[in-house]
Amino acid sequence: xxxxxxxxxxxxxxxxxxxxxxxxxxxxxxxxxxxxxxxxxxxxxxxxxxxxxxxxxxxxxxxxxxxxxxxxxxxxx
Amino acid sequence: xxxxxxxxxxxxxxxxxxxxxxxxxxxxxxxxxxxxxxxxxxxxxxxxxxxxxxxxxxxxxxxxxxxxxxxxxxxxx
Numbered sequence: 001x002x003x004x005x006x007x008x009x010x011x012x013x014x015x016x017x018x019x020x021x022x023x024x025x026x027x028x029x030x031x032x033x034x035x036x037x038x039x040x041x042x043x044x045x046x047x048x049x050x051x052x053x054x055x056x057x058x059x060x061x062x063x064x065x066x067x068x069x070x071x072x073x074x075x076x077x
Numbered sequence: 078x079x080x081x082x083x084x085x086x087x088x089x090x091x092x093x094x095x096x097x098x099x100x101x102x103x104x105x106x107x108x109x110x111x112x113x114x115x116x117x118x119x120x121x122x123x124x125x126x127x128x129x130x131x132x133x134x135x136x137x138x139x140x141x142x143x144x145x146x147x148x149x150x151x152x153x154x
Contacts, residue, residue: 006118021119024139030131032124041083041116042098047109054107062101 001048002076003055007064008039039069078125079153080132084141085116116146 009015015037022036042063046055055073064071086092092114099113119140123132132150141148 008118008120018119021139025135028135028138030135032127033121034124035120035122037120039118039120041085041118042095043085043112043114043116044110045112047111050109058102058105058107061105062098 001046001050003044003046003050004074004076005042005044005055005059005063006039006072006074007042007059007069008071009037010068010070013068078123078127080121080123080127081151081153082119082121082132082136082140083116083149083151084119084136084146085148086114087145087147090145 009018017038018036021038022033025033025036040063044055044058052073059071059073060066086095094115095113098115099110102110102113117140121132121135129150136148136150137143
C-alpha cells in the first residue's frame with residue numbers, strides 16, 4: 001500500500017528555506033509571488049494491513065516534529 | 078492562488094534520506110515497511126494570473142533538479 005505523508009511547517013513558524021526560494025524566484029525574474037513555504041513529502045510503501053493508528057504513530061514519533069509541523073496522511077490506491 | 082509543487086526523486090535514484098527514515102522506523106518497531114522515499118513539498122502563493130508556463134519554468138529552473146527529480150504541479154482552490 002502506498003502512503004503519502006505531507007509535512008509542512010505550521011503557520012507562523014519562520015521558514016528560512018521558503019524565504020530563500022522566494023528570493024531566488026524573484027531574482028530569476030518571476031513576479032507576483034506572495035509566499036513560499038517548503039515542506040517534506042514522504043512516500044511510504046507499507047504492508048496492506050498497516051492500520052491508520054500505526055501510520056499516525058509513525059508521523060508523530062519520527063516523520064514530523066509536531067511542535068512546529070503539521071502532517072497529513074494520504075493513502076494512494 | 079495557492080499552488081503545490083511535489084518534488085520527488087526519480088525511480089532508481091539512490092535516496093539516502095529515505096533509507097535512513099526506513100531504518101529508523103524499523104528501529105522504532107514498525108514492521109511491514111517496504112520502501113521509503115523522501116521528497117519536497119513546495120507551497121507557493123502566487124498572483125491569480127500566473128500562467129501554467131511560468132509555474133513550469135519555476136520548477137525547471139529552480140524548484141526541481143530535473144536530472145534526478147520529477148515534479149508535479151497541483152493548483153489548489
